[in-house]
Amino acid sequence: MTTAFQDAFDSLKRDPGVILFTALQWNAERSGLRRVFTSHPEEYPLGAEKTVEISPGWLGTVIADKRPFLAADLAGLAEVFTDVELIRSLGCGAVINLPVLKDGDVVGVLALLDAEGRYSQQSVETATAVLAASAEELAAAFTHEPSTIRKDSLLP
Numbered sequence: 001m002t003t004a005f006q007d008a009f010d011s012l013k014r015d016p017g018v019i020l021f022t023a024l025q026w027n028a029e030r031s032g033l034r035r036v037f038t039s040h041p042e043e044y045p046l047g048a049e050k051t052v053e054i055s056p057g058w059l060g061t062v063i064a065d066k067r068p069f070l071a072a073d074l075a076g077l078a079e080v081f082t083d084v085e086l087i088r089s090l091g092c093g094a095v096i097n098l099p100v101l102k103d104g105d106v107v108g109v110l111a112l113l114d115a116e117g118r119y120s121q122q123s124v125e126t127a128t129a130v131l132a133a134s135a136e137e138l139a140a141a142f143t144h145e146p147s148t149i150r151k152d153s154l155l156p
Contacts, residue, residue, distance in 0.1 A: 023037035
């Protein structure tokens with residue numbers, strides 16, 4: 001099922017552009033996100049999970065409201081992510097998070113990161129349009145992904 005994630009990554013690299021890409025499976029019962037795909041497995045290992053440290057504002061936007069989240073610069077990233085230094089070390093300083101829905105529920109989130117100032121609201125609209133064509137495949141990939149969690153790794 002990771003083919004859907006790889007295809008999305010390939011498409012998004014062209015427009016709006018992506019340096020770091022991850023797919024995070026949403027587990028509503030645990031209020032957690034588990035990484036099921038990554039373009040940078042050394043820095044962002046598969047299976048890692050994030051729960052309590054998720055920003056409430058981010059959760060409200062992406063999970064509760066089911067809307068994309070945009071942080072166009074490092075200051076915006078620092079408000080919601082604890083791994084800003086690692087993000088910066090990879091040449092990234094902006095993020096777009098896109099919820100993936102199945103039957104109206106969030107099943108996963110795609111994280112696109114690129115250089116600071118690279119993303120705008122137009123970038124969000126472009127990324128949303130790019131993913132619309134593969135929405136069903138992405139939702140299926142998230143729901144068919146096993147929900148085992150790496151106990152030795154916390155999601156940065």
